[in-house]
Amino acid sequence: MVICQLKGGAQMLCIEHSGTRELKSLHLVPQHQDQNNYLQSDVPKPMTTLVGRFLPVPAKLNLIAQQLDSGARPSAVPGPAFPTGSALPGPPKITLAGYCDCFASGDFCNNCNCNNCCNNLRHEIERFKAIKACLDRNPEAFQPKIGKGKLGDVKPRHTKGCNCKRSGCLKNYCECYEAKIMCSSICKCIGCKNYEESPERKTLTNMPSYVEMADLEGSHHLSPTKFSGLPRFRKDRRLSSCISWEVVEATCACLLAQGEEAEKEHCSECLAEQMILEEFGRCLSQILRIEFKSKGLKIES
DNA sequence: GAGTTTGAAACT
DNA sequence: CAGTTTCAAACTC
Incomplete structure (x- = not known):
């Protein structure tokens, strides 16, 4: 598995196959890793069976756990060296990572105000260990908290x-309230007023702010991680834009297609990378064009 | 913006 | 498993 740094800070995650570095799958990695870091690591066998598919966050994290279980450990390539072994700076500082929204949703931190943040590629090993610790403690730690309930619900x-x-x-x-759902029989709350017939809840839900929020939640672009496993925008909902999950998937599909084409034509690794980068540029420009258009802005070309 | 309240997650 | 501590977000002033 290789994370390739693209111009503009975007990164792609490429998967090696059958020992040779064939471009089998491309994933857009959240745009928040340290931009100077490059990562190259071994891919556990099951990963190669996932060619062409986009892994939801929990699956990605489970794979990381598998990597750790199998004893595989990432090795660094050009870029800052990762701390290893005795060089580790004290105990992992993200043992309490569950408190961090970014970590909990499987993301790296980016432009957060966290102190001594280890939730980045620079502290990859500690981060992996913290992920494993979380999964050991609770295998569903990275699963969405809002599920469909009992069968038939x-x-x-x-x-x-x-x-x-x-x-x-x-x-x-x-x-529950934050996710705009009713409390259920499995809740252990005291003095709950978040149920269907609750007059207090009805009063609240009739307030404009709630209606507005419900509208926002209804928009696919804004669906939080709790529902979909995608990164949350809890801190600032305005961050969301036309770059919905579908757009990301479509972009990845384009990049994958380009990679496969390069592979079919037996292009060199370098040329393949160039072709994919060019495709990424085209996608990006299209995305920006749509974004600007939707906001009534003009693009300088 | 600072201080307080709250409940999830981590810890013991 | 229950009680306590830590933490960050929500809330209030």
């Missing part, structure tokens, strides 16, 4: 249920 529900004591489950402290 239409409404989504919190997989673990909330434990609210003082908020009446009518404030955003409550994970």
